[in-house]
Amino acid sequence: MEEKRKHKRIMVLGMDIHGKMLYATDVNLLTISLGGASISLHKKLNIGSEYTLKVEYKDKVFSLKGVVVWEKLVDSEKDEKGETIPIYEVGLEFKDVLAEKGDELIDFIEAITVIETIKPRLRGTRVKIIKPVSSSIPDYYTSYNVINLSLGGMLIETDHAMKVDSKFQMEVIFPENKGLVECRGRVAFCSEIANKIPKSYNTGIEFVEMSKEGRSRLKEFIDSLEKSINNKSSK
Numbered sequence: 001m002e003e004k005r006k007h008k009r010i011m012v013l014g015m016d017i018h019g020k021m022l023y024a025t026d027v028n029l030l031t032i033s034l035g036g037a038s039i040s041l042h043k044k045l046n047i048g049s050e051y052t053l054k055v056e057y058k059d060k061v062f063s064l065k066g067v068v069v070w071e072k073l074v075d076s077e078k079d080e081k082g083e084t085i086p087i088y089e090v091g092l093e094f095k096d097v098l099a100e101k102g103d104e105l106i107d108f109i110e111a112i113t114v115i116e117t118i119k120p121r122l123r124g125t126r127v128k129i130i131k132p133v134s135s136s137i138p139d140y141y142t143s144y145n146v147i148n149l150s151l152g153g154m155l156i157e158t159d160h161a162m163k164v165d166s167k168f169q170m171e172v173i174f175p176e177n178k179g180l181v182e183c184r185g186r187v188a189f190c191s192e193i194a195n196k197i198p199k200s201y202n203t204g205i206e207f208v209e210m211s212k213e214g215r216s217r218l219k220e221f222i223d224s225l226e227k228s229i230n231n232k233s234s235k
Contacts, residue, residue, distance in 0.1 A: 001161045002014060004032060006058060006152055007150035007151040007152040008150060009148040009149060009150040009151075009153075009154075009155070009196065010127055010146070010148060010149055010150065010222060010225050010229070011086050012060075012146055012147065012148055012149050012225065013145075013146075013147045013148070013173075013204055014233045015172070016147065016175040016176075017145075017146040017171050017173070017174060017175055018143060018144060018145050018146060019143070019144055019146060019156070019170055019171050019172045019173045019186075020140050020141045020142070020144075020170070020173070021141065021144060021168045021169070021170050021171075022138055022139075022140075022141055022169040022204075023139050023140050023141070023142055023145075023168070024040070024054065024136035024137060024138045024139050024140075024168075025041055025042070025043050025134045025136060025137045025139045026063065026135070026136050027040065027041040027053070027092065027136060028040045028041070029087070029135040030081075030136065031108060032105065033109070034094070034105055034109075034203070035093065035094060036066060036069070036091065036092050036093040037053060037091075037092050038089060038090065038091050038092070039053070039089070039090050039092065039135065040074070040087055040088065040090070040126070041087075041088055041090065041137070042086060042087060043073070043088065043090070044071070044073075044087070044235075045068045045086055045090050045137075046068060046071075047068050047069070047070065047071055048067065048068060049067070050065060050066070050067050050095070051065075051066060051068065051092070051093060051137050052064070052066075052137065052138055053065075053066050053136075053137060054058075054134065054135065054136050054138065055108075055135045056135070057108065057111065058111075059129040060108065062104075062105065062108060064092075064094055064105075064163040065094065065096070065200065066094045066095060067092065067093050067094030067095065068090055068091070068092060068163070069091045069092070069093045070090070070224070071088060071089070071090045072087055072088065072089055072092040073086055073087070074087055074088065074089045075216055078082070097140070102204045103160075103192055119223045128146075131188075132159060136168075138221065140232050141192050142159075143174050144156040144158050144196055144203075145157045146172065147202070148221070149172070149222065149225075150217065151207075151218060151219055152206065153185070153188065153204065153205050153206040153207050154172070154204075154205050154206060154207075155183075155202060155203070155204055156202075156205060156233055157193070157200050157201070157202060157203070158190075158200065158201050158203050159200055159201075160199075160201065160230070161188045161190055161192070161197065161200070161201050161204050162187045162201070164187050164188070164189060164190060165186060166186070166187050167182070167184060167185065167186050167187075168185055168187075169182070169183075169184055169209065170182070170183050170185045170205070171183075172218070173230055174221055177217055178221065179217060179221075181210065181211040181214045181215075181217055181218045181221075182207060182210075182211070182214055182215060183207050183208075184204040184207075184208050184209035184210070185206065185207055185208065186205065186206045187203060187205065188204040188205065188206045189204045190202070192206070
């Protein structure tokens, strides 16, 4: 059965439309307070270095800057290939949280914990996380090529498989210095391209967050592509 799309997709392969995707290291949030947090992860962080802890819960996203004040190797486990990977626990001291996000973070802490206390005491109390919370530390960018594009999403080619329903901060970069659009994308599907070496994957991305300005810029670019295609076909 033919898939019905809300937005028409335009083939743009070969037009040098590409982008960048921000990858992040997943972390487990162990404890949190207004002063800092402890996390566990499979990557060693540097004491004294600043990192951004991104915490997602329901419809809220917090980006909290913190400095690593302690770090220790606590365990290890086997990955899917049977290789041993380390597990680290890290302590972060937040910067400028009270001035910027204090009340909002207090509400967040109360939502994910069960603690018999009043709000002012949370300023000095580190509480243990008892509900699952999606957390990550932004890590690095990777590039991709765009195969087709619409207002609702795009098909891109990546050099590695991506997990369905995972979400990423992304950029769609237009050719000839025509600008770019920043967005948040969700992986709708991912399939290996047959007989291609090195391995590559067709990955469908749904745009789930984009500013009004970004969407307007994307629409203007897509409209210009359609106009150019129509002009060529009429000749």
